[in-house]
Amino acid sequence: MAKGTTIEVKNLNTWFGRKHILKDISCYFEDNCVTGVMGPSGCGKSTWLRTINRLNDTVGSFRMTGEIFIEGKDIYAPTADVYSLRRRVGMVFQRPNPFPMSIKDNITFGPKLHGINDGDELDEIVETTLKKAALWDEVKDNLEQPGTTLSGGQQQRLCIARALSVDPPVLLMDEPVSSLDPLSASKIEDLIVELKKDYTIILVTHNVQQAFRVSDRAAFLYLGELVEFDKTAKIAEAPSDPRTEAFITGRIG
Amino acid sequence: MDRTNCNDKSPDEAVRRPNRLRDRIHSLKNSIRCFIHEARTARGGARVDFLGRLGLFIPAVVSIGIIILVLTFLWYESTPILTSPEGGPGIIFETTWDPNRDMYGIAVFIAGSFMCTFLAIGIAVPLGIGAAIFLSEFCPHTLQSVIRTIVEMMAAIPSIVYGLWAYVVLVPFIKYEFAPAVQSNPLTAWMPWFGGSSNGLGLLAGGVILAIMLLPTVVAVSDDALRSVPKSYREASLALGATTSETARSVVLSAAIPGIGAAVILSLGRAVGETMAVLMVTGNSLQIAYSLFDPVYVMTSIITNQLGYAYTFDLWRSALFAVALVLMLMSILFTGAAKLIVKWGMKTRGME
Numbered sequence: 001m002a003k004g005t006t007i008e009v010k011n012l013n014t015w016f017g018r019k020h021i022l023k024d025i026s027c028y029f030e031d032n033c034v035t036g037v038m039g040p041s042g043c044g045k046s047t048w049l050r051t052i053n054r055l056n057d058t059v060g061s062f063r064m065t066g067e068i069f070i071e072g073k074d075i076y077a078p079t080a081d082v083y084s085l086r087r088r089v090g091m092v093f094q095r096p097n098p099f100p101m102s103i104k105d106n107i108t109f110g111p112k113l114h115g116i117n118d119g120d121e122l123d124e125i126v127e128t129t130l131k132k133a134a135l136w137d138e139v140k141d142n143l144e145q146p147g148t149t150l151s152g153g154q155q156q157r158l159c160i161a162r163a164l165s166v167d168p169p170v171l172l173m174d175e176p177v178s179s180l181d182p183l184s185a186s187k188i189e190d191l192i193v194e195l196k197k198d199y200t201i202i203l204v205t206h207n208v209q210q211a212f213r214v215s216d217r218a219a220f221l222y223l224g225e226l227v228e229f230d231k232t233a234k235i236a237e238a239p240s241d242p243r244t245e246a247f248i249t250g251r252i253g
Numbered sequence: 254m255d256r257t258n259c260n261d262k263s264p265d266e267a268v269r270r271p272n273r274l275r276d277r278i279h280s281l282k283n284s285i286r287c288f289i290h291e292a293r294t295a296r297g298g299a300r301v302d303f304l305g306r307l308g309l310f311i312p313a314v315v316s317i318g319i320i321i322l323v324l325t326f327l328w329y330e331s332t333p334i335l336t337s338p339e340g341g342p343g344i345i346f347e348t349t350w351d352p353n354r355d356m357y358g359i360a361v362f363i364a365g366s367f368m369c370t371f372l373a374i375g376i377a378v379p380l381g382i383g384a385a386i387f388l389s390e391f392c393p394h395t396l397q398s399v400i401r402t403i404v405e406m407m408a409a410i411p412s413i414v415y416g417l418w419a420y421v422v423l424v425p426f427i428k429y430e431f432a433p434a435v436q437s438n439p440l441t442a443w444m445p446w447f448g449g450s451s452n453g454l455g456l457l458a459g460g461v462i463l464a465i466m467l468l469p470t471v472v473a474v475s476d477d478a479l480r481s482v483p484k485s486y487r488e489a490s491l492a493l494g495a496t497t498s499e500t501a502r503s504v505v506l507s508a509a510i511p512g513i514g515a516a517v518i519l520s521l522g523r524a525v526g527e528t529m530a531v532l533m534v535t536g537n538s539l540q541i542a543y544s545l546f547d548p549v550y551v552m553t554s555i556i557t558n559q560l561g562y563a564y565t566f567d568l569w570r571s572a573l574f575a576v577a578l579v580l581m582l583m584s585i586l587f588t589g590a591a592k593l594i595v596k597w598g599m600k601t602r603g604m605e
Contacts, residue, residue: 053492060394087494097485100508100602109503110493146603159489166493 004031004200005071005088005169007052012066014047016059021047023224025066029217031169034192034201036215036232038208040252044224045204046094049172052202053089054082070170087114089170090163090199095179096155098147098162103130103139106147106158110166125165133161134191153184160191164199171199175206189214208248212236220244222252327581330574333567340572345579350539350555352563357572363579364541365456365549369531370524372460372545373467378517380464381471385513388472389479390501401476408469416530419462424534428453432546451546454536459549462530467520474519478512479505511598518591522584528553552576 007029014022021044029035039045047056054075056062067074075085087110098106107126116122126143130136135157139150147158156176163171173192177185192201192214205211211218211232218232220243228235228244239245246252295303334340339355347358388400432451435441451457482505490500506513536548537558556573563569 055488055492058488058491083494083496085494086492089492091489091492093485093489093492095485097483097489099486099489099504109490113493113495113499113503146601148603162489162493 006031008069010067014064017061025226027229031200033216034196036211036218037204038211039221043221046174049174049204053086087166088168090168091172092160092163092176094175096159098155098158102144103147104143106162107165129161129164133157153180171201173203327578331571331578333571334575352569359576362552362555366551369459373463373524376464377467377471381468382475384472385475388476404469404472412530415466416533419534424453424458446545449544449546455546455548456542457545459531459535463524470520474516475513478509482508511595514594515591518587522587525583552580
């Protein structure tokens, strides 16, 4: 069942204070595919990602112009409900950040928030999301153990499961493997490929090889500008902008 | 001398905590041995480093030594009453305090202190935690630093000032406004804790002034605990669609509970030991309070009030030291409990 959704970004500009972070970005994220967003540190990748679930709103000095449409609806419209938006756009962060609670409570946190209180239903959500995140077999006997006692890679998969627990069509991933060891990283990369069947995934990464391995489409962001946005294979073989080529061959970044 | 043990600790050994007493003694012996070894052999930079560490070791030992000295001294001074036929350890359950008849029951003071303290905690903790949550989660940035500064200033006000204020404002308020109001209102008049006549001085006045004095500590420590909850927890919760208040309640508060628990118990210790303000407003009558308006006598007050008269009477004086000993043991107990709570909370949440 393909149930991802499309995201359209139109003329997006953002500022933190007086600093212009993203410069006039327009693009279209296809449903049910992984879009890799590449770029050197500080180029605005995370800011871009966080405009999509409006997490930047919590920062006082944040300003933006432009529009973002999810399923055709402008998420920054005055009538838009930011809480139901965030429920529909899951997010996985750079460092694993499970809540200091049991594994089970970590997963049921979101569903409980949105009014699911039935024990059996919650148990089912725990099982299905942990299976989706490829963690079920490792933790099924220790669901009451604190989530923070797992290894880094397991913690990150727990965080993915937590994000999936409210069944969002979109999943934002902000360098999800950059703080993990190579083995855990490759497990999570496999997982991302697996998950795109059901979700629209935007993966921010500064690792070019990872973007090429995992993504169907790739974007290259440089100093706040969207330099290139195309099929990953196309960018890997023949980037049309010299800056993209310089980045993927390791000369800038 | 076997020097391999001093420097090349295997990682296993360094991480493992000594659990059994034998292990502890062994590791203590070992560290003393290594210390002597180092004192003999260190040269050059290592020597400077060694002397520096030694220089810092001395203040540490002195501070611990002072505590031990105070405890020994209290124990020594209270021995006469604890070993005499008139007294004995049973005085902590006796309720009659009459030095003229050589009766030194200190239960009245223990009860008074307990009631005053728990009343104060009952008022200060909900208020303080509420204020701290507002401060760390909802307060606008510019206001935050102003409120924090005021809270710090509140903590620095001398207790006698609070006492004076309570004496001229709080006590008359209880006497002329609060007591008549609750005693004439049929909704509250039947309640036993509002019984008895009030002259303003008593348990309620003591508890309220103590609560006001504890408030800045509770707010400051809870605020610290809340602020030290990583931002990433808040973001994860918001990203799941939680509102700010849901995040504060379900994630931030839950993660900060060990720290807040410690704040509560530390302030408990402080409340038990508070003297001047309480002395001024509790009425100091030798009885156990059954109503909020009854006067109480707390442990610190009896020591302050009677030490001057008691000094030349061995048993009397010794009984006052016994009160101080109980006070000190209670403080130690509370502090120990605070540490255990924090440890337990961290463990169940997997934050180590």
